[in-house]
């Protein structure tokens with residue numbers, strides 16, 4: 001028996017889940033990524049129905065299944081159950097989105113005894129960069145910008161251990177084998193770090209002292225500085241009135257500056273971790289320079305390991321963290337282009353950003369979410385439509401709205 005599963009089934013820990021369910025039920029066969037889909041082979045006489053029922057109950061949080069096609073084909077060999085090498089196949093499913101670092105990874109990040117202590121690229125099968133690093137499908141390391149970083153023995157041991165939460169996590173890495181940050185001055189010179197401090201610690205100290213910096217994240221780069229530097233930032237980048245996004249250490253810090261409804265709070269801590277437009281507190285005038293003349297400001301919480309490490313070293317509870325781009329241009333993603341922006345310090349890493357992903361911006365209103373920008377965490381997600389033709393739709397206005405449809409999936413952007 002062969003099962004062909006279409007939907008969001010790659011890059012979110014689907015194969016390890018299939019493996020775990022099959023093993024627990026004594027099912028014999030295999031699972032593999034094929035094109036953008038997953039194929040599961042199950043030996044004759046094994047209980048497919050029981051297997052599927054269990055699998056549906058244990059799906060990983062970001063999996064979504066559109067279709068399961070069953071073919072009555074005999075499986076030869078495979079007396080146990082195994083994850084086998086990916087292969088080419090149809091490309092109809094949706095690439096998984098980037099999702100914020102999970103609680104378990106945050107716990108490890110702050111655990112001094114963990115070998116990923118304060119490691120900014122920490123992730124697991126449930127969290128991390130996906131769409132921003134994928135060049136092609138199937139979603140395997142060789143098809144991502146993690147290809148350049150060969151796994152060390154420790155990571156390989158986790159990757160191959162079915163009981164480990166990083167079993168088959170394609171972008172697994174650690175301080176020994178993963179990407180690294182380097183701190184530069186504005187003339188591309190490498191900043192010498194005091195007392196063997198790590199570059200993020202030094203960057204945080206410079207920000208504390210009033211510097212304007214740029215930091216590379218998962219899907220793009222951000223301009224970073226303290227609130228007090230807002231007007232200097234406006235002069236430097238010729239943005240006289242444009243609102244800046246601000247990132248806060250945690251929800252408690254946000255509550256000092258803004259009123260927070262329950263639905264807004266839920267959205268802010270969701271795995272998509274968007275920027276949410278929140279009404280500023282009347283008592284707080286600190287944010288006036290952030291979004292001059294407006295009653296609200298775009299606020300968000302740390303979503304990558306890097307952000308958590310940065311706040312570990314920073315003094316303030318909130319900082320300006322706004323897209324790094326030349327006015328009217330898309331967000332910068334290449335290291336060499338970042339130097340054009342004339343920041344005083346640049347904290348850059350050596351992993352390529354394959355797909356540019358800006359931060360999503362959402363406003364909550366009467367229980368509904370309205371997108372001002374639909375991007376990280378929400379794109380690409382498909383809306384199912386009843387026709388298979390390829391159609392490009394373009395909206396009018398100064399901000400481009402568009403959608404592309406293919407094979408019954410419609411992808412909307414704005």
Ligand SMILES: [Zn+2]
Nearest residue numbers: 102105124127
């Ligand atoms: Zn995780």
Ligand SMILES: [Zn+2]
Nearest residue numbers: 152155174177
């Ligand atoms: Zn490693």
